[in-house]
Amino acid sequence: MTNNNTDTASNEKKRLNFIEQIIEEDLSKGKNDGRIQTRFPPEPNGYLHIGHAKAICLDFGVAEKYNGVCNLRFDDTNPSKEDVEYVDSIQEDIAWLGYKWNEVFYASDYFQQLWDFAVKLIKEGKAYVDEQTSEQIAEQKGTPTQPGTESPYRNRPVEENLALFEKMNSGEIEEGKMVLRAKIDMANPNMHFRDPIMYRIIKTPHHRTGDKWKAYPMYDFAHGQSDYFEGVTHSLCTLEFTVHRPLYDYFIDELKEGRDLEDHRPQQIEFNRLNLTYTVMSKRKLLTLVKENLVNGWDDPRMPTICGFRRRGYTPEAIKKFITMIGYTKFEALNDISMLEAACREDLNMRATRVSAVLNPVKLIITNYPEDMVEELEAVNNPENLAEGSHMIEFSRELWIEREDFMEDAPKKFFRMTPGQEVRLKNAYIVKCTGCDKDENDNITKIYCTYDPDTKSGMPASNRKVKGTLHWVSCRHAIPAEVRLYDRLFMVENPSEEKDKDFRELLNPDSLKVLTNCYVEKYLLDCKPMDHFQFQRIGYFTPDKDSTKDRLIFNRTVSLKDTWAKINK
Numbered sequence: 001m002t003n004n005n006t007d008t009a010s011n012e013k014k015r016l017n018f019i020e021q022i023i024e025e026d027l028s029k030g031k032n033d034g035r036i037q038t039r040f041p042p043e044p045n046g047y048l049h050i051g052h053a054k055a056i057c058l059d060f061g062v063a064e065k066y067n068g069v070c071n072l073r074f075d076d077t078n079p080s081k082e083d084v085e086y087v088d089s090i091q092e093d094i095a096w097l098g099y100k101w102n103e104v105f106y107a108s109d110y111f112q113q114l115w116d117f118a119v120k121l122i123k124e125g126k127a128y129v130d131e132q133t134s135e136q137i138a139e140q141k142g143t144p145t146q147p148g149t150e151s152p153y154r155n156r157p158v159e160e161n162l163a164l165f166e167k168m169n170s171g172e173i174e175e176g177k178m179v180l181r182a183k184i185d186m187a188n189p190n191m192h193f194r195d196p197i198m199y200r201i202i203k204t205p206h207h208r209t210g211d212k213w214k215a216y217p218m219y220d221f222a223h224g225q226s227d228y229f230e231g232v233t234h235s236l237c238t239l240e241f242t243v244h245r246p247l248y249d250y251f252i253d254e255l256k257e258g259r260d261l262e263d264h265r266p267q268q269i270e271f272n273r274l275n276l277t278y279t280v281m282s283k284r285k286l287l288t289l290v291k292e293n294l295v296n297g298w299d300d301p302r303m304p305t306i307c308g309f310r311r312r313g314y315t316p317e318a319i320k321k322f323i324t325m326i327g328y329t330k331f332e333a334l335n336d337i338s339m340l341e342a343a344c345r346e347d348l349n350m351r352a353t354r355v356s357a358v359l360n361p362v363k364l365i366i367t368n369y370p371e372d373m374v375e376e377l378e379a380v381n382n383p384e385n386l387a388e389g390s391h392m393i394e395f396s397r398e399l400w401i402e403r404e405d406f407m408e409d410a411p412k413k414f415f416r417m418t419p420g421q422e423v424r425l426k427n428a429y430i431v432k433c434t435g436c437d438k439d440e441n442d443n444i445t446k447i448y449c450t451y452d453p454d455t456k457s458g459m460p461a462s463n464r465k466v467k468g469t470l471h472w473v474s475c476r477h478a479i480p481a482e483v484r485l486y487d488r489l490f491m492v493e494n495p496s497e498e499k500d501k502d503f504r505e506l507l508n509p510d511s512l513k514v515l516t517n518c519y520v521e522k523y524l525l526d527c528k529p530m531d532h533f534q535f536q537r538i539g540y541f542t543p544d545k546d547s548t549k550d551r552l553i554f555n556r557t558v559s560l561k562d563t564w565a566k567i568n569k
Ligand code: ATP
Pocket: 040, 041, 042, 043, 044, 050, 051, 052, 054, 055, 075, 236, 237, 238, 272, 273, 274, 275, 281, 282, 283, 284
């Protein structure tokens, strides 16, 4: 019995990721009075990408799971790169992913507290104003094996430091002329302890505090303290911050000095980033793509941004499914984009309405079908979920079918349309191809066939076996549409690794193909963005945000794996 219980407990442990294990251990020890508080801390300097979604799922996910809270905190400490446009888009994207923050905070809410703390450190001889250029400061850093060189300004008097720090903030000093540095240890093996910069001068007005401040705290001087001010218990971030953790703890120790040492403090825990093949994820590079019009905005469906995936027709569930698949570890990895696509197919297979669309049309005429006859045929909305019902589709004498579905001289294994061969028209009849017309350049202009009225889908006599089933739309009833086919944005698997090439040179020139001569069934006339459809035998599609009744536009979310090979087997 005891053994069994231990087994269950250890199995249960295995199902937890390493962060959840730490949290459960903290809870069992009664740490932080059983309180769990996380935060998601984006810098509002760009739109969120799928990498951020991984952090969001964790920050909000553990808070939900352990009855804690997760706050949204904008790390708005660099006004030259930040904007309210980003603040708004970040909130929209988190909400779309299905998460609710407890409160919205801004690092700029703490500018006064951080300033006071910096002044305290100056007074204690733990910070100084350096007037060297950033190049000089960088040169003096040393290397991990060689100690750095102390700045000539390192030992200036406290009063002078206080006066200069004031001037850094009053606008009297030019950007780049002075910084405030922590006076720690220029020989410390951790490079982050070699007198890190705490404040620099930025004269661009701030989107929230205007021109009140000219001296702005660096990430390392703002992040940990902000966590502490808010009462964050677990500060989850990506692995590159591991080397920052001692400095994070150092500033919190300094901040807590003189207070109850048992006071709660945030614990930084690092996990691996999400990196996707054929993609770049750095906000700087994504911004370049947008600014140089190499894509059509942040929500271009080829972008790895949350709004790009949304416009392309991904669901929050598909993205979350993928993030669960890859998990959280301590090891950097490059995640295969085809795994994301597989998660998306799996999700859309369950929810997409099956419809007919012809992307590369050629006319098929059923010569023995009456000229004026129209039949309403039943099309099942989703064979994976019959509760979704069905809709009607019109059938008539002239249909559009895919050009690729016809061959005049076909090889033996071609089970689609070719003279003398029978195929089934989906939801309709078995037809037999009788020939075709061609223009002077040998292009097929019309295909002819006859139908067998006894083979209507669903009728008892329709058991006759034919190898191919083709989709079609009725010429008289179909609606013209534009269809946008997206492919990978980059030609190489890991664009960030090609150090000797500019990432712009690695863009896939065929990442967008626009088809303007498509036809879709009438049922799609009233569709809206984020409705999900399967164009049968082709792939999953969603209406673009620019789609209107007069000009239908569809984005391909993801293709069907092995499209016609599967259907014709
Ligand atoms: P970039 O380097 O592209 O500018 P960033 O990390 O600076 O991105 P932030 O806005 O600071 O972007 O990120 C907010 C949070 O999202 C941070 O906690 C960060 O660790 C996390 N995050 C960013 N990119 C990824 C990623 N690719 N995978 C997982 N988490 C990420």
